[in-house]
Each structure stands twice: as C-alpha cells, then as structure tokens.
Amino acid sequence: MTQLPTHTDKKLGLVIDLDTCVGCQACVTACKGWNDQGYGAALSDQNPYGSDPSGTFLNRVHSYQVQPDVGAAQIVNFPRSCLHCEDAPCVTVCPTGASYKRTEDGIVLVNEDACIGCGLCAWACPYGARELDQAAGVMKKCTLCVDRIYNENLPEEDREPACVRTCPTGARHFGDFADPESHVSKLVAERGGYDLMPDLKTKPTNKYLAPRKKDVPQEASLLAPLLDIQATGFAGWLDKVLGKLG
Amino acid sequence: MNPAPSVIAFTVLSGMGFGLLAFLGAGFVQPVGWLAFAHWGLGYALAVGGLTASTFHLGNPQRALRAFTQWKTSWLSREAWAAVITLLLLAPVALSDWLGLGWPRVIGLVGAVACFGTVFTTSMIYAQIAAVPRWNNWTVPAMFLSFELTGGALLSGxxxxxxxxxxxxxxxxxxxxxxxxxxxxxxxxxxxxxxxxxxxxxxxxxxxxxxxxxxxxxxxxxxxxxxxxxxxxxxxxxxxxxxxxxxxxxxxxxxxxxxxxxxxxxxxxxxxxxxxxxxxxxxxxxxxxxxxx
Incomplete structure (x- = not known):
C-alpha cells in the first residue's frame, strides 16, 4: 500500500560528504553497473553511441562553483540520488501501490510488476531522484542496493551500496540513522549534517555534510623562499663561475 | 513541465465531457430520442475519450486497472474511481432519455454532482504536487471546475x-x-x-x-x-x-x-x-x- 509507515525499525540511508567528494563519477558508474544486472529491469540507454546519448541513472553528480565572500571560488561536487524520505511524496501519489516504503528499514522501493509508468511519482519528488526507464516503461530509483546489503553470498565488506563501496575518497557513508551510535549518526552530529529542501517537509533520511572552511591562504609570495637562495657546495661554485661569465 | 499532448487532451476533453454530462444529468436540457442519444453520446465520447488519451502516456498501460487500488492516498486512483462511478451512475439516466422511459431524475442530479467531483479529483492530481509551486494552490481546482462549467453549459446550450x-x-x-x-x-x-x-x-x-x-x-x-x-x-x-x-x-x-x-x-x-x-x-x-x- 502507498500509505507511509508511521514508524520504521531502522532508517537506512547515506551521508554524503561534500568536503571529500572529488567528482570522479565512480559512484555513478558503479551504481549503473550494479543495477544493470540484478534488481528489476536493467537501466537502459538510448542511442548510447550516437549524437544524442541518454539513459537511466539512479545517481547523478553535479559540479558547482561556489564563490565565498572572500577568497577564491571553490568547486563543490554534489552527488544527487534518492534520499529515502520519511514522508516520501513519491509513495503516496502512486495510484497502483507500486511505490512503497519498507517498515523494517525505511528503504523506498518500486515494485516494477505493478508500475504502470505514469510518472506521477517522478513529478512528486522534489529531488529528481526517479527516472522512468525508456525501454522498460517502469520507474527506476535508488534501492540502496537492497540486493547487496542483505546478501549473504557476498563477502561482508561488500554488503553496502555499490556507490559507497566504490567511492575512492570515502565521501559516501552507509548506515542506520535510527541508531544514535551508528557511524552515520555520529558523522551527522559531528559535522552538522543537513537535509535538502527541508521546507518541503519530506524529512529526508540521507544527510549532506557541507564543505569545511578552507585554510587561511598565506599572505607572502609563494616564491619568497626562492628569492634569496644562498647556494653552497657545487651549486655555489657553479653560481660563482656562471656569475663571472655573465 | 512537459506539455504532453496526451495529458492536455485528457484533461481538456474529459473536463468538457463531464461538464456536458453534468448538465444533461441535472436535466437543464432534456432531449428525447435520437437527439438525446447524440447529446449523451457526445458527453460520454469526450469523457471516455479523454480518459483513454491519458493512458497513452503510460509506460505500461496494460496494467492500468491497478490504478484503482490506492484510493486511500492517491488522487490519481481516486480520479479513476470517481470517473467510473460517475459514468455508471449516469448510464440509466442516458438510457431513460434516449428511450423515453421516464425514470426518476434524482440519479441524474447525483451524477451531476459526481461529474464535478471527478474533475475536482483530476485537478488535485496537479494541485497536490508541492515540488511544482505554480500548481500547488487552490487556483488549479478553481480553474478546472470553471472550465468544466463553461464547457458543459456551452455544449448543452x-x-x-x-x-x-x-x-x-x-x-x-x-x-x-x-x-x-x-x-x-x-x-x-x-x-x-x-x-x-x-x-x-x-x-x-x-x-x-x-x-x-x-x-x-x-x-x-x-x-x-x-x-x-x-x-x-x-x-x-x-x-x-x-x-x-x-x-x-x-x-x-x-x-x-x-x-x-x-x-x-x-x-x-x-x-x-x-x-x-x-x-x-x-x-x-x-x-x-x-x-x-
């Protein structure tokens, strides 16, 4: 049913550290790769080698330029995927019951066998987390790799979402937000993790960590130490000889 | 938002159709015989035609019947129910007008109210979406219902x-x-x-x-x-x-x-x-x- 659960036992989700993300797109690729072969319809591409390639992805990484009041502009890479909201508007609008939020862990999923592909859930999501697969005609979204995290056939270290497992800089963290002692809960508490567009009252589970403040740049010229070099030894001798020649 | 022809046709035609059916049901105009058939036929054609057009933008229209299951939370599901109930409610009234059976008009009045209820559910599909600020207010149902009223009144003279x-x-x-x-x-x-x-x-x-x-x-x-x-x-x-x-x-x-x-x-x-x-x-x-x- 598309009625949201009043309580979920766990609140599984991601913390995304905008300070650490380098925008390498490895999470985009890992997500596409994993979801091409397991859960539900494979993420399709349209005209992938043509002039106008397009395809279904569950995770997109934006790049923004942020200009602080003082100092140089910064590049911030911004991964965007399903936030597994507590009050998920995408679930309640679904006319068929295909979209649902799980009571046991709070993951928002789509039962593709019941999806008519009306696209209303994608309209209802403020974050652009849902994409209608153009080949299968069903709605695709992040499953939090539900087919990995509980999969006992995988080695234990692989039982986390593909994007988290692959991230080379550790910018993505997976865990249970219902447990205040979990790694993700502590990270959010320490670094002031925040919700995206909280005014829309979706209560996202995933949290973002803002880029840390940059160090104060050195006032002196970077070349300063080079300007009065006192060469010694062979270099000193060479310096002397070359000086005489000049 | 993408102005898809199927969704434009769906909302405009079904709105006009339910408007005409409302005026016919309430008995503002009571044609008899084949003229009644033509009037009711136009109303049903517009309403059903519009609803059919809406299935053209579905990725998997063969499962459209599932859209009747989630009326507790989904305005789209409620619209499906409202449309079907309204069309069924008015069927005996149409039959009575066409064949001159003289059945009581009261079902027609209920059906007329249901026609406006149906278009209201259509408008709420859009008005409920907080992620689209232009839609997320009362003017959307007001506009849809005014269109229904005007279209229905014009078609029924x-x-x-x-x-x-x-x-x-x-x-x-x-x-x-x-x-x-x-x-x-x-x-x-x-x-x-x-x-x-x-x-x-x-x-x-x-x-x-x-x-x-x-x-x-x-x-x-x-x-x-x-x-x-x-x-x-x-x-x-x-x-x-x-x-x-x-x-x-x-x-x-x-x-x-x-x-x-x-x-x-x-x-x-x-x-x-x-x-x-x-x-x-x-x-x-x-x-x-x-x-x-």
Whole structure:
C-alpha cells in the first residue's frame, strides 16, 4: 500500500560528504553497473553511441562553483540520488501501490510488476531522484542496493551500496540513522549534517555534510623562499663561475 | 513541465465531457430520442475519450486497472474511481432519455454532482504536487471546475450558466496566472539553498552532470519562449471565456451559435492547458541551474 509507515525499525540511508567528494563519477558508474544486472529491469540507454546519448541513472553528480565572500571560488561536487524520505511524496501519489516504503528499514522501493509508468511519482519528488526507464516503461530509483546489503553470498565488506563501496575518497557513508551510535549518526552530529529542501517537509533520511572552511591562504609570495637562495657546495661554485661569465 | 499532448487532451476533453454530462444529468436540457442519444453520446465520447488519451502516456498501460487500488492516498486512483462511478451512475439516466422511459431524475442530479467531483479529483492530481509551486494552490481546482462549467453549459446550450462559467473562468485564469507567476519566487528556493551550499558562498553551475538531456530535463525542465507566452495568454483568456460569452449574447439563440462558441472555447481551453503544463516549473530545475529561484 502507498500509505507511509508511521514508524520504521531502522532508517537506512547515506551521508554524503561534500568536503571529500572529488567528482570522479565512480559512484555513478558503479551504481549503473550494479543495477544493470540484478534488481528489476536493467537501466537502459538510448542511442548510447550516437549524437544524442541518454539513459537511466539512479545517481547523478553535479559540479558547482561556489564563490565565498572572500577568497577564491571553490568547486563543490554534489552527488544527487534518492534520499529515502520519511514522508516520501513519491509513495503516496502512486495510484497502483507500486511505490512503497519498507517498515523494517525505511528503504523506498518500486515494485516494477505493478508500475504502470505514469510518472506521477517522478513529478512528486522534489529531488529528481526517479527516472522512468525508456525501454522498460517502469520507474527506476535508488534501492540502496537492497540486493547487496542483505546478501549473504557476498563477502561482508561488500554488503553496502555499490556507490559507497566504490567511492575512492570515502565521501559516501552507509548506515542506520535510527541508531544514535551508528557511524552515520555520529558523522551527522559531528559535522552538522543537513537535509535538502527541508521546507518541503519530506524529512529526508540521507544527510549532506557541507564543505569545511578552507585554510587561511598565506599572505607572502609563494616564491619568497626562492628569492634569496644562498647556494653552497657545487651549486655555489657553479653560481660563482656562471656569475663571472655573465 | 512537459506539455504532453496526451495529458492536455485528457484533461481538456474529459473536463468538457463531464461538464456536458453534468448538465444533461441535472436535466437543464432534456432531449428525447435520437437527439438525446447524440447529446449523451457526445458527453460520454469526450469523457471516455479523454480518459483513454491519458493512458497513452503510460509506460505500461496494460496494467492500468491497478490504478484503482490506492484510493486511500492517491488522487490519481481516486480520479479513476470517481470517473467510473460517475459514468455508471449516469448510464440509466442516458438510457431513460434516449428511450423515453421516464425514470426518476434524482440519479441524474447525483451524477451531476459526481461529474464535478471527478474533475475536482483530476485537478488535485496537479494541485497536490508541492515540488511544482505554480500548481500547488487552490487556483488549479478553481480553474478546472470553471472550465468544466463553461464547457458543459456551452455544449448543452445554456446561456446563463455559460455566462456565469465564462465569468468564473476569467477570474480563475487570472488568479492562477497571477498567483502562479510569483509562486516559485515566493518559495525563496535557490540553487544555493537547494544544495545547502549557500552557507559557503554564491553557488552556480560549473558543469552539468550529463552531456545531453535526460528524462528529468525532458519531463520537468521545459522552457517556454517569452514571446510565445505574451501571445498565448491573451488567446487563452479570449478564446476560452471572452469570445464565447460575446458570441452567445450577440448571436441568435441557436444550436449553431453554441457549437461555434464551444469550438472557440475548446481552442482557448487547449491553449490555457498547454500553458498550464509548459509554464509550471519543477524545483528539480534548481539543481541544474535552470530556475530563476
């Protein structure tokens, strides 16, 4: 049913550290790769080698330029995927019951066998987390790799979402937000993790960590130490000889 | 939002159809015999035709029956129920008019109310979406219901209700436009706020996450040329409400007058519905730097 659960036992989700993300797109690729072969319809591409390639992805990484009041502009890479909201508007609008939020862990999923592909859930999501697969005609979204995290056939270290497992800089963290002692809960508490567009009252589970403040740049010229070099030894001798020649 | 022809046809045609069925059901006009068949037939054709058009934008229309299951939370599901119940309720009234059976009119009155209820559920599919600020207010049901009233009155040849409808429509369209034009800005959302990067500084797009448009951009980031807007809004106002009112007042009271007025109204309804979708901005556009905010 598309009625949201009043309580979920766990609140599984991601913390995304905008300070650490380098925008390498490895999470985009890992997500596409994993979801091409397991859960539900494979993420399709349209005209992938043509002039106008397009395809279904569950995770997109934006790049923004942020200009602080003082100092140089910064590049911030911004991964965007399903936030597994507590009050998920995408679930309640679904006319068929295909979209649902799980009571046991709070993951928002789509039962593709019941999806008519009306696209209303994608309209209802403020974050652009849902994409209608153009080949299968069903709605695709992040499953939090539900087919990995509980999969006992995988080695234990692989039982986390593909994007988290692959991230080379550790910018993505997976865990249970219902447990205040979990790694993700502590990270959010320490670094002031925040919700995206909280005014829309979706209560996202995933949290973002803002880029840390940059160090104060050195006032002196970077070349300063080079300007009065006192060469010694062979270099000193060479310096002397070359000086005489000049 | 993408102004898909199937969704424009669905909302405009079914709205007009349910409007005509409401006037027939309530007995404003009580044709007999084959004339009744033609009137009721047109109402059913428009309503059912519109509903059928809506299935053309489904990815898997063969499962459309499942849309009846989630009426507790989903306006789309409620609309499916309301439409079917209304069409079934009015069927005996139509049959009675056509075959001169003289069955009581009371079911027709209930059906007429149900017609407006159905169009209300259609409007709420859009009005409920908080992610589209232009839609997320009362002007959407007001506009849809005014269109239903006007279209139904014109198709059933009712001068006074049609004039009331035209007046209501001008008010509703005006309210929807003026409220809608500032709705996005009123939210105060910017790229910086949507990403939370405003605490660092002034955020702008450095590079898009993909090189060519995806489903999100095609479906939710539709950009309308300003010159089209300045032409289409007067057409919407004029053709939907002003010209039909002038026609039915100025020309003799004749079915041809009302047919002409209804056709002009339909043109205006299509123009205004195109604008309804094309002008509606989804907040996801903020992440792509394609919203004024």
């Amino acid at each position: 009712q001068t006074l209700p049609a004039l009331i409808g035209c007046a209501a429509l001008i008010g509703a369209l005006f309210a929807h436009k003026t409220k809608g034009d500032v709705a996005f800005a009123k939210r105060g959302q910017t790229l910086g706020k949507a990403t939370g990067l405003d605490v660092v500084g002034m955020a702008s797009v450095f590079e898009q996450p993909h090189t060519s448009p995806n489903y999100l951009m095609r479906e939710m980031i539709y950009v309308v040329a300003r010159k089209h807007l300045s032409r289409l809004w007067p057409i919407a106002f004029g053709a939907a409400a002003v010209v039909p009112a002038v026609l039915i007042v100025g020309l003799p009271h004749h079915p041809l007058t009302f047919s002409l007025a209804a056709l002009v109204h339909l043109t205006g309804a299509l123009a205004s519905r195109w604008l309804f979708f094309a002008q509606a901005e989804h907040v996801v556009g903020l992440y792509y730097g394609q919203r004024q905010g």
